[in-house]
Amino acid sequence: MTDSSYTPPKVWTWDSESGGRFANINRPIAGATHEQELPVGRHALQLYSLATPNGVKVTVLLEELLALGKKEAEYDAYLINIGEGQQFGSGFVAANPNSKIPALVDHGTSPPTRVFESGAILVYLAEKFGAFLPEEPSARAECLSWLFWQMGSAPYLGGGFGHFYAYAPEKYEYPINRFAMEVKRQLDVLDRNLAERQFLGGDEYTIADMATFPWYGSVVLNNIYDAEVFLEAKSYTNVVRWASEIQKRPAVQRGQRVNKAWGPEELRVPERHDASDLDPTP
Numbered sequence: 001m002t003d004s005s006y007t008p009p010k011v012w013t014w015d016s017e018s019g020g021r022f023a024n025i026n027r028p029i030a031g032a033t034h035e036q037e038l039p040v041g042r043h044a045l046q047l048y049s050l051a052t053p054n055g056v057k058v059t060v061l062l063e064e065l066l067a068l069g070k071k072e073a074e075y076d077a078y079l080i081n082i083g084e085g086q087q088f089g090s091g092f093v094a095a096n097p098n099s100k101i102p103a104l105v106d107h108g109t110s111p112p113t114r115v116f117e118s119g120a121i122l123v124y125l126a127e128k129f130g131a132f133l134p135e136e137p138s139a140r141a142e143c144l145s146w147l148f149w150q151m152g153s154a155p156y157l158g159g160g161f162g163h164f165y166a167y168a169p170e171k172y173e174y175p176i177n178r179f180a181m182e183v184k185r186q187l188d189v190l191d192r193n194l195a196e197r198q199f200l201g202g203d204e205y206t207i208a209d210m211a212t213f214p215w216y217g218s219v220v221l222n223n224i225y226d227a228e229v230f231l232e233a234k235s236y237t238n239v240v241r242w243a244s245e246i247q248k249r250p251a252v253q254r255g256q257r258v259n260k261a262w263g264p265e266e267l268r269v270p271e272r273h274d275a276s277d278l279d280p281t282p
């Protein structure tokens with residue numbers, strides 16, 4: 001235990017900067033802060049996102065659908081810079097009242113369909129294009145179980161472990177211990193499942209893998225939080241095998257570059273309106 005302690009006041013008030021990496025965008029109220037319409041490109045599918053793990057889930061699925069020959073999956077991807085508060089513009093809030101990337105608007109329906117929450121977007125697109133979500137009821141249930149597992153578990157990894165280990169202004173033992181314990185348990189859940197199967201739901205690569213890979217795959221490949229040693233991530237050998245296989249897929253490598261506004265110049269594709277925006281591939 002650390003010896004710093006805190007006595008909560010009777011009523012919490014928003015009167016102090018937390019100082020953490022996201023202090024300037026975090027606020028305790030919902031809704032738009034300013035008027036800002038969203039741009040609309042020439043394709044039916046309009047994605048408003050950023051290449052974080054939650055954003056990458058969707059761009060990987062869209063690139064996988066295109067790789068499968070589903071031409072209607074062509075899409076425009078616009079960058080939402082969450083560090084600058086663009087998720088609080090009125091147009092974005094209309095697409096996602098929760099003000100978080102990713103958000104999708106499908107102009108191929110009348111009226112246009114808005115979809116928010118990455119898991120809901122994956123299911124919507126998989127159903128629309130009849131791919132990466134098995135139809136047979138028990139295989140479908142297994143895929144959806146792992147997809148919902150991911151949606152429920154990853155906030156412990158990102159908002160919990162990642163926040164306190166990598167982003168908080170100081171290192172605090174209590175939350176790092178609590179979330180490291182949970183993340184290691186989650187990695188073990190995945191490792192035991194992947195000892196029996198090639199992919200999370202069985203023999204088929206599905207949206208459950210696409211949702212889980214950018215989070216837990218990134219941890220074992222040491223692409224987020226620089227916690228590979230701390231978490232002994234390489235000891236989850238089945239997760240490492242699964243993540244390494246998925247990382248080799250060309251559609252995954254393409255999806256990882258869309259809406260990326262940081263890192264090596266040649267990997268950045270802040271906006272994507274055409275397949276050629278991703279060429280030449282590195």
Ligand SMILES: N[C@@H](CCC(=O)N[C@@H](CS)C(=O)NCC(=O)O)C(=O)O
Pocket residue numbers: 025026052053054055082087099100101102116117118119
């Ligand atoms: N459960 C949501 C989580 C989305 C999410 O947390 N997005 C983050 C980036 S990874 C975001 O937009 N944060 C901006 C903010 O919190 O203001 C989903 O899976 O779509």
